[in-house]
Amino acid sequence: MPEPIRLPTPPDTCELCARSVPLTRHHLIPKALHDKAYVQKRYAKHQRISATLWVCRACHNQIHRLFSEKQLALTYNHRDALLADPRLRTFVEWLASKPAGFMPRH
Numbered sequence: 001m002p003e004p005i006r007l008p009t010p011p012d013t014c015e016l017c018a019r020s021v022p023l024t025r026h027h028l029i030p031k032a033l034h035d036k037a038y039v040q041k042r043y044a045k046h047q048r049i050s051a052t053l054w055v056c057r058a059c060h061n062q063i064h065r066l067f068s069e070k071q072l073a074l075t076y077n078h079r080d081a082l083l084a085d086p087r088l089r090t091f092v093e094w095l096a097s098k099p100a101g102f103m104p105r106h
Helices: 037-042 045-050 057-066 069-074 079-084 086-096
Strands: 023-027 052-056
Touching (some): 037 069
């Protein structure tokens, strides 16, 4: 019997802005694409399931505003790639200076 896939333990702070707020799990390879052939060819099942970031709701919303599901799966599928995008990096740097209870209006 295969060993169960273990998800990373949630950190205490957002893995992007580092604020101490409630966190959500962002799937770096969107679940909606897990059954697509181009995704299955690139990533093993355990990678598709366990590749996650724990982020605050504001960062999570911004990720999905900026990138399509396909872009997330093929290009922005790890933390460094997300932060390499100047639009997201600028947002994260701005958000990091805000208090824990702050939620941007969009």
